[in-house]
Amino acid sequence: MYGENKTAVTADVLEAGLILAFCILTFAFLLLLPGVRGGQKINVLVRVGVSLFIGAFILLCNFGQEWEVSKIRAVTPYRAFSHQELHAEIEVKIGLRSVNITLRNETVYEGTAGDKVDYNERFTWAWEQGRAGFGPQAGHFNQDFRTAQVKGTPFPILWIAEYFTFDG
Numbered sequence: 001m002y003g004e005n006k007t008a009v010t011a012d013v014l015e016a017g018l019i020l021a022f023c024i025l026t027f028a029f030l031l032l033l034p035g036v037r038g039g040q041k042i043n044v045l046v047r048v049g050v051s052l053f054i055g056a057f058i059l060l061c062n063f064g065q066e067w068e069v070s071k072i073r074a075v076t077p078y079r080a081f082s083h084q085e086l087h088a089e090i091e092v093k094i095g096l097r098s099v100n101i102t103l104r105n106e107t108v109y110e111g112t113a114g115d116k117v118d119y120n121e122r123f124t125w126a127w128e129q130g131r132a133g134f135g136p137q138a139g140h141f142n143q144d145f146r147t148a149q150v151k152g153t154p155f156p157i158l159w160i161a162e163y164f165t166f167d168g
Helices: 013-035 038-063 140-151 155-162
Strands: 068-077 085-094 098-108 118-124
Touching: 013 038, 068 155, 085 155, 098 155, 118 140, 118 155, 140 155
Parallel strands: none
Antiparallel strands: 068 085, 085 098, 098 118
C-alpha cells in the first residue's frame, strides 16, 4: 500500500558530510603543519586542532539528529480502517532542527501477504512558528504533518508526529 520512501534511514547524510568536511580540513592542516617554524608547531597544532574540534562539535550538535533517541517494539494498527495488526519497531530521533520517525515491521498478521514495512519520515521545523492551524501560513512542522496525513503515512508515525505539532 505504501510506496518506497528513499531517504537515508541508517545514516544521516548531512552529518556524514559535516564529518567528512572536517576530516578534509584536518588533513589539509596536517599537510601545512611542516611549514610552520620550529618552536611554534606544537602551539599551532593545539590551537588549530582545538578550533577544528569545537567547530565540528557545534555543527554536529546543531545539525545532528541524535539529541534524544528512543526505540520501542509495539503492536499497532497496520492501515487505516483495517483490523490488521503489525508487530513493529518504532524509532524516534530528535534533533535541534527536526524529528526522524522510523517504522519497521517484524511480523505482519491477517492476510497482509508478507507486506514489508520499512518506512522513514523526517519532520523539520523552522525557528518561527507560523500561524495557528495547518494552512499555508502555518509553521513548517504543521505543513509537513498535514502533507504526511494526505499522502497516507502509517498511523504510528502520525501518532508520534502529532505530539510535536503546536495545534495537535
